[in-house]
Amino acid sequence: MRPSRQHPMPSQAPALPLLLLLLAVAPPPAAAVGVNWGFASSHPLPAEQVVHGLLLPNSVTRVRLSAASPDALSALAGTGVAVTVGVPNELLRPLAASRKAAAAWVHDNVTRYASAVLFEYIAVGDDPFLLNHGQQFQPFVVHAAANIQQALDDAKLSKKMKVVVPCSSDAYQNTSTLPSKAYFRPDVNKTMVELLQFLANHSSPFMVELNPILSFQQKKNISLEYYTFQLMSHPIIDGHNKYENYFDASIDALITALTKAGFSDMGIVVGRAGWPTDGAANATPAIAQSFMTGLVNHLARKSGTPLRPKFVPTETYLYSLSDEDQCSIARGTYERHYGIFTFDGQAKYYVNLGQGAKALKNAPDVDYLPSKWCVVDNNKDMSSISSSFSAACSNADCTALSPGGSCAGVGWPGNVSYAFNNYYQQHDQSEESCTFNGLGLITTVDPSVDNCLFALAIRTSAASSFHPSLTTLWILVLWFCIYSLA
Numbered sequence: 001m002r003p004s005r006q007h008p009m010p011s012q013a014p015a016l017p018l019l020l021l022l023l024a025v026a027p028p029p030a031a032a033v034g035v036n037w038g039f040a041s042s043h044p045l046p047a048e049q050v051v052h053g054l055l056l057p058n059s060v061t062r063v064r065l066s067a068a069s070p071d072a073l074s075a076l077a078g079t080g081v082a083v084t085v086g087v088p089n090e091l092l093r094p095l096a097a098s099r100k101a102a103a104a105w106v107h108d109n110v111t112r113y114a115s116a117v118l119f120e121y122i123a124v125g126d127d128p129f130l131l132n133h134g135q136q137f138q139p140f141v142v143h144a145a146a147n148i149q150q151a152l153d154d155a156k157l158s159k160k161m162k163v164v165v166p167c168s169s170d171a172y173q174n175t176s177t178l179p180s181k182a183y184f185r186p187d188v189n190k191t192m193v194e195l196l197q198f199l200a201n202h203s204s205p206f207m208v209e210l211n212p213i214l215s216f217q218q219k220k221n222i223s224l225e226y227y228t229f230q231l232m233s234h235p236i237i238d239g240h241n242k243y244e245n246y247f248d249a250s251i252d253a254l255i256t257a258l259t260k261a262g263f264s265d266m267g268i269v270v271g272r273a274g275w276p277t278d279g280a281a282n283a284t285p286a287i288a289q290s291f292m293t294g295l296v297n298h299l300a301r302k303s304g305t306p307l308r309p310k311f312v313p314t315e316t317y318l319y320s321l322s323d324e325d326q327c328s329i330a331r332g333t334y335e336r337h338y339g340i341f342t343f344d345g346q347a348k349y350y351v352n353l354g355q356g357a358k359a360l361k362n363a364p365d366v367d368y369l370p371s372k373w374c375v376v377d378n379n380k381d382m383s384s385i386s387s388s389f390s391a392a393c394s395n396a397d398c399t400a401l402s403p404g405g406s407c408a409g410v411g412w413p414g415n416v417s418y419a420f421n422n423y424y425q426q427h428d429q430s431e432e433s434c435t436f437n438g439l440g441l442i443t444t445v446d447p448s449v450d451n452c453l454f455a456l457a458i459r460t461s462a463a464s465s466f467h468p469s470l471t472t473l474w475i476l477v478l479w480f481c482i483y484s485l486a
């Protein structure tokens, strides 16, 4: 059953011969490539299906969870997949304020799973140094990390996993300057000195998060080849060094900033590197495939960077597993479209996650809602339509309608129908969610046009049949005991 049409495969793009060549000679991925798995979805695939239908069949060996989702951790138990767990920014203040809170966090979200889940890193904060965030998280981030570290020591877990703090590249990289000119932003300088000392004390690496499409949008005069690891006719010259790609330049900018701060030898983990496929110009599956495939092949060659020849980041986490329709769009309307897979687990393009030259396997047996869509009823008086459109988009995900997005060209009232349908699917196709002052109409004819997909939602785990796992049962029993005692 596949009610929504596939995205056009990038093999239709003009770069076909080059892609075939890349496929034919694709080296094995560096063992240390992982994937980010986030949870900001209105209709996520069940965690069991993600692990047994996507991660394991595609030989993924590492995942980075944006938060300690109990479902994801239970599903990962016993699989041997290495796991990084995120601590959201909202928790930084309470975790910094109290060792007890940090001990509870570690107990509830790590210790409980530690015998069956292979934890690798605890990533404290979600890009707390991002320029957009201002300084709001800086007073808490190192204390929170230190309290988590202490709790891990107390739980005798600190030999098994390390504490890291994900840091966005805008903390050290000014897109208009060369790698050798990089330094940590003055407003993060003080916190950074403490953080680097903390990391060094525990032999933990520096985790960096790259945002190549933002850099591409800002650097107007640099060609896309620089971002997709293709041969550059005019590499960037920085003193004696020559940069052919964005990735190496970013890593060397970081090494320069670390060196200026006195930590030239610090290890580096790339916590995020990806390219979106929708929601903006140049956000397409074909470019995303070039970036991802180029990156994985580049890492596998282990050629290193001009400042650290032969060096590869200890791990690199591709961003991301699947689209998340409730992700913040503060950084850009493309933020919800970073998935290698669509929200329903269908591969958008080829990249070697560990499965080699084979195509990626899609999630099997996806449980879709019925083939029904909500569109504008053309026979009605449309004078109030723009307020209905705004109402739908304030809740639904309308980012595909953004300039350059896959639905930007559908025209009026197709764009309103897109919004109505997205809202309707987000509300599990309830009849009330297709009212829109009488302007909504439920249809069984797929309204998708060209690349603009009118997706059907999948049944959420709450709505589908409930199969309690052992862990769930155990938690229920525990819960019952606590409540009957209270």
Ligand SMILES: *[C@@H]1O[C@H](CO)[C@@H](O)[C@H](O)[C@H]1NC(C)=O
Residues within 6 Å of the ligand: 067, 068, 069, 070, 104, 105, 106, 108, 109
């Ligand atoms: C982790 O532990 C804390 C403290 O016990 C708890 O509040 C939180 O909900 C847990 N789960 C996640 C996803 O952080």
Ligand SMILES: *[C@@H]1O[C@H](CO)[C@@H](O)[C@H](O)[C@H]1NC(C)=O
Residues within 6 Å of the ligand: 174, 175, 176, 177
């Ligand atoms: C980047 O550097 C240029 C030149 O030094 C400066 O004008 C600009 O404000 C800097 N941008 C940021 C975001 O720091």
Ligand SMILES: *[C@@H]1O[C@H](CO)[C@@H](O)[C@H](O)[C@H]1NC(C)=O
Residues within 6 Å of the ligand: 194, 195, 197, 198, 201
């Ligand atoms: C790092 O270790 C030194 C020496 O043990 C100690 O004085 C310092 O407080 C530690 N710093 C951090 C941030 O953990």
Ligand SMILES: *[C@@H]1O[C@H](CO)[C@@H](O)[C@H](O)[C@H]1NC(C)=O
Residues within 6 Å of the ligand: 176, 221, 222, 234, 236
């Ligand atoms: C791009 O523009 C910047 C600033 O105008 C300049 O310093 C840089 O050399 C240019 N890069 C290329 C590759 O032309």
Ligand SMILES: *[C@@H]1O[C@H](CO)[C@@H](O)[C@H](O)[C@H]1NC(C)=O
Residues within 6 Å of the ligand: 183, 184, 189, 190, 192, 193, 257, 260, 261, 262
């Ligand atoms: C912070 O700024 C001081 C003075 O400008 C500099 O010496 C130091 O290396 C900077 N620290 C970091 C972490 O960039």
Ligand SMILES: *[C@@H]1O[C@H](CO)[C@@H](O)[C@H](O)[C@H]1NC(C)=O
Residues within 6 Å of the ligand: 401, 410, 411, 412, 415, 416
């Ligand atoms: C919908 O399409 C019409 C016609 O192309 C256009 O004028 C209008 O701005 C679009 N609205 C949105 C929100 O995309």
